[in-house]
Amino acid sequence: MILEYYRPETLEKALLLLSNQTPKTVPLGGGTVLNAPSPEDYAVVDLQALGWDVIEQRGRELRIGATASLQMILDHGAIQPALRKAIQQEAAYNLRQSGTAAGGLVSGGGRSPYLSMMLAMDADLVWQPNDAVVPLGEFLPLRGGLWPGAVISEIRINAQIQAAFHFIARSLADKPVMIGAAARWPSGRTRLVLGGYGKAPITILDGEANQGVLDGAETAYLTAGDQWASAEYRSEMARVLAQRCLEEFE
Ligand SMILES: Cc1cc2nc3c(=O)[nH]c(=O)nc-3n(C[C@H](O)[C@H](O)[C@H](O)COP(=O)(O)OP(=O)(O)OC[C@H]3O[C@@H](n4cnc5c(N)ncnc54)[C@H](O)[C@@H]3O)c2cc1C
Numbered sequence: 001m002i003l004e005y006y007r008p009e010t011l012e013k014a015l016l017l018l019s020n021q022t023p024k025t026v027p028l029g030g031g032t033v034l035n036a037p038s039p040e041d042y043a044v045v046d047l048q049a050l051g052w053d054v055i056e057q058r059g060r061e062l063r064i065g066a067t068a069s070l071q072m073i074l075d076h077g078a079i080q081p082a083l084r085k086a087i088q089q090e091a092a093y094n095l096r097q098s099g100t101a102a103g104g105l106v107s108g109g110g111r112s113p114y115l116s117m118m119l120a121m122d123a124d125l126v127w128q129p130n131d132a133v134v135p136l137g138e139f140l141p142l143r144g145g146l147w148p149g150a151v152i153s154e155i156r157i158n159a160q161i162q163a164a165f166h167f168i169a170r171s172l173a174d175k176p177v178m179i180g181a182a183a184r185w186p187s188g189r190t191r192l193v194l195g196g197y198g199k200a201p202i203t204i205l206d207g208e209a210n211q212g213v214l215d216g217a218e219t220a221y222l223t224a225g226d227q228w229a230s231a232e233y234r235s236e237m238a239r240v241l242a243q244r245c246l247e248e249f250e
Helices: 011-018 070-075 081-090 093-098 101-107 113-120 136-142 212-220 231-247
Strands: 002-006 025-028 042-046 055-058 061-065 124-128 132-135 151-158 162-168 178-184 190-195 202-207
Touching: 011 025, 011 042, 011 151, 070 081, 070 093, 070 101, 081 093, 081 113, 081 162, 101 113, 101 151, 113 136, 113 162, 113 178, 113 190, 124 136, 132 136, 162 231, 178 231, 190 212, 190 231, 202 212, 212 231
Parallel strands: 002 042, 025 042
Antiparallel strands: 055 061, 061 151, 124 132, 124 151, 162 178, 178 190, 190 202
């Protein structure tokens, strides 16, 4: 339950508030997760007055403000069709208006299309204070922790790499049970990410694509069974989606 609510107008005040740990104090983006009933008590620092709801293109780089909504990213002319497709699959229009770029990366689970695609694109998180840049892939295993006095201000992606997104869901609007997301740089570097299960998507490949990747994809989901899909099905579909993604780059 939210015990205290703050809406600072400067970064300095926001960081000071976020350094308070009694009660536990966390950043509030769109609030779609934090406003849900919770047995935990906390204070929230609403980031909406900090002017971070902007998306800026600098050469090849797209700088997405932490509080830009998912719909703002979707509507941006420079994003890859694959990222657009992933965001469309993430949530319906109303939720996309509220959910923020950073909130989705901090709270997204293994079945999150947006998180999977951003991981494949090797998104960088810019943290305040000090503009510390942390790759999303390095941040993911640490998500359960606390960062007193720190906040994500921006997410950076390369808007000119190739990107591919494929998924399987029980119905078109449902959360996927299997996700394939991939990106290819002009150097040939390829990142392949699979999602659809567990706490976070998994990076299967970061390097040069080869035939072994498909075996790796299948193996990674050998025990990924739950109420939504059997492990056998996911494992088989992991190979299929990995192949579909990689074929887009041929
Ligand atoms: C009913 C419902 C069901 C949903 N189901 C799913 C689901 O199953 N899977 C899924 O992936 N998404 C789900 N979502 C989507 C969720 O809305 C999105 O992930 C959304 O983008 C979260 O962003 P937010 O800004 O609303 O997050 P908030 O609720 O504001 O914050 C979520 C988390 O991110 C942290 N955070 C926010 N901004 C920052 C920042 N700048 N720096 C550091 N930390 C930050 C918060 O402290 C909090 O821990 C669901 C939403 C709703 C309402």
